[in-house]
Amino acid sequence: MKKALIIGINYYNQSYQLSGCINDATNVREYLVGDHAFPQDADSMVVMTDDPENENTLLYPTRANMMNALSWLVQDTSEGDTVWLSYSGHGGQTTDSDGNRPAADAAIDGLDTICPVDFESEGQIDSTTLHRTLVVPLHPQARLTILFDCCHSGSACALPYVYRPDEEGNVSVVQTVTDTFQQGATLIMAANQLVHAPLSIDTLTNANTLLHGFTGFAKNLATVSHSVFHPEDGDDNDGLVKLETSFATEEVKDVWMFSGCSDDQTSADTSINGVATGAMSWAFITAMRESDAASAPLSYIALLTSTRQLLKDNYSQIPQLSCDGEYDLDQAIQVRQDKNERRN
Structure with missing residues (x-):
C-alpha cells in the first residue's frame, strides 16, 4: 500500500x-x-x-x-x-x-x-x-x-x-552531554555566590532567574542524558x-x-x-x-x-x-522499504 x-x-x-x-x-x-x-x-x-x-x-x-x-x-x-x-x-x-x-x-x-x-x-x-x-x-x-x-x-x-x-x-x-553538565556546574557556582550575597531586590531577581536556569538544566539533562555523541x-x-x-x-x-x-x-x-x-x-x-x-x-x-x-x-x-533509528545512511534512498530490509 x-x-x-x-x-x-x-x-x-x-x-x-x-x-x-x-x-x-x-x-x-x-x-x-x-x-x-x-x-x-x-x-x-x-x-x-x-x-x-x-x-x-x-x-x-x-x-x-x-x-x-x-x-x-x-x-x-x-x-x-x-x-x-x-x-x-x-x-x-x-x-x-x-x-x-x-x-x-x-x-x-x-x-x-x-x-x-x-x-x-x-x-x-x-x-x-x-x-x-x-x-x-x-x-x-x-x-x-x-x-x-x-x-x-x-x-x-x-x-x-x-x-x-x-x-x-x-x-x-548543538549540545552534547558535556555541554549540559557544564551548564549545571555554572549554575551551581552562581547559586553559591547568591547564597552569600546580601538580600535585596537584585538578589531576589537573580534567584528567580537562577531557578528558571535550574529548571531548564533539568529538562536538558533528562533529554541529553540519553545522548551519545560520536565525534x-x-x-x-x-x-x-x-x-x-x-x-x-x-x-x-x-x-x-x-x-x-x-x-x-x-x-x-x-x-x-x-x-x-x-x-x-x-x-x-x-x-x-x-x-x-x-x-x-x-x-x-x-x-x-x-x-x-x-x-x-x-x-x-x-x-x-x-x-527514528540508527540506520545505514549509505543505502540507496527509497520511499518504499523492501520486506525484511530493516537496518540497525
Missing part, C-alpha cells in the same frame, strides 16, 4: 502570505505520481491547500483538518507499506509547557511547530504532537518519508537521530553529526525526515526560473530527478549533501536529515 499526504499553505490575504507553497504541493504530487507511481485515488492520496476552492472542505488545511489527515496517513499501516508526508508553509517555535520535548536540538528552548492556515485562532501543531500522531502509531515495518519545507523545521517531528552538514562540510554540534561519525559521514536524544524506550520506527533548515534558521520562499517555490522543495526534487536521469540512485547521505550543494550558493539554510 502507498499513501501520501501533501500540504501546501500560502496564507492568502494574511500579512505573512507566502507565494510558493501551493506550487510545492503540486510539484511534489507530480513527482510522486510520475516518478514513483503513487496512486491518486482519495483513499491513497490527500492534497491539502488553502486554494480558495478548498475552503469549507476537508482539504482546507485548518488545524482540525490537518490533525485528521495526519492520523489518517498512518492508521492501519502494515509491513512493507510506503507512507509519504510533505508540508510547505510557515514553521515556528513555541515554549515547551510540559517539559516533555524530545527534541534533537536541546539548545533551543521550545517546540518546533508547523502552522495551519488558522493557527492564529486554533494554534500551531508542535513537534511532540507530530511525533505522537505520526511516529507512535506507525507500523514498525512501514516506511514513512517526510519532507518539511518550513522555518525552524530541524526537529519538527522530534526524531532522535539528526544528521546535519554545515556550509563547509564540517561537524557542528568519529563526522569523519566517516562527510561532515555529519549524530545527536541521539530521548524517546529511547519507544519501539524504533522506519521514519526518515528531510527538513529545509535547522531549528534556528528560516527556509526560503523564493522564485526559481520565474516560478514561486520553496527552496528546499525545489532542491529535493531536483536532486532526486537528476539522480533518476543518471540511473544512479542516491544514498540518503548523498541526497542530503546534494540538496545542500544546490542551496548553498544562494541560501543560508542548511538542510537536515532526521531518523
Whole structure:
C-alpha cells in the first residue's frame, strides 16, 4: 500500500502570505505520481491547500483538518507499506509547557511547530504532537518519508537521530552531554555566590532567574542524558553529526525526515526560473530527478549533501536529515522499504 499526504499553505490575504507553497504541493504530487507511481485515488492520496476552492472542505488545511489527515496517513499501516508526508508553509517555535520535548536540538528552548492556515485562532501543531500522531502509531515495518519545507523545521517531528552538514562540510554540534553538565556546574557556582550575597531586590531577581536556569538544566539533562555523541561519525559521514536524544524506550520506527533548515534558521520562499517555490522543495526534487536521469540512485547521505550543494550558493539554510533509528545512511534512498530490509 502507498499513501501520501501533501500540504501546501500560502496564507492568502494574511500579512505573512507566502507565494510558493501551493506550487510545492503540486510539484511534489507530480513527482510522486510520475516518478514513483503513487496512486491518486482519495483513499491513497490527500492534497491539502488553502486554494480558495478548498475552503469549507476537508482539504482546507485548518488545524482540525490537518490533525485528521495526519492520523489518517498512518492508521492501519502494515509491513512493507510506503507512507509519504510533505508540508510547505510557515514553521515556528513555541515554549515547551510540559517539559516533555524530545527534541534533537536541546539548545533551543521550545517546540518546533508547523502552522495551519488558522493557527492564529486554533494554534500551531508542535513537534511532540507530530511525533505522537505520526511516529507512535506507525507500523514498525512501514516506511514513512517526510519532507518539511518550513522555518525552524530541524526537529519538527522530534526524531532522535539528526544528521546535519554545515556550509563547509564540517561537524557542528548543538549540545552534547558535556555541554549540559557544564551548564549545571555554572549554575551551581552562581547559586553559591547568591547564597552569600546580601538580600535585596537584585538578589531576589537573580534567584528567580537562577531557578528558571535550574529548571531548564533539568529538562536538558533528562533529554541529553540519553545522548551519545560520536565525534568519529563526522569523519566517516562527510561532515555529519549524530545527536541521539530521548524517546529511547519507544519501539524504533522506519521514519526518515528531510527538513529545509535547522531549528534556528528560516527556509526560503523564493522564485526559481520565474516560478514561486520553496527552496528546499525545489532542491529535493531536483536532486532526486537528476539522480533518476543518471540511473544512479542516491544514498540518503548523498541526497542530503546534494540538496545542500544546490542551496548553498544562494541560501543560508542548511538542510537536515532526521531518523527514528540508527540506520545505514549509505543505502540507496527509497520511499518504499523492501520486506525484511530493516537496518540497525
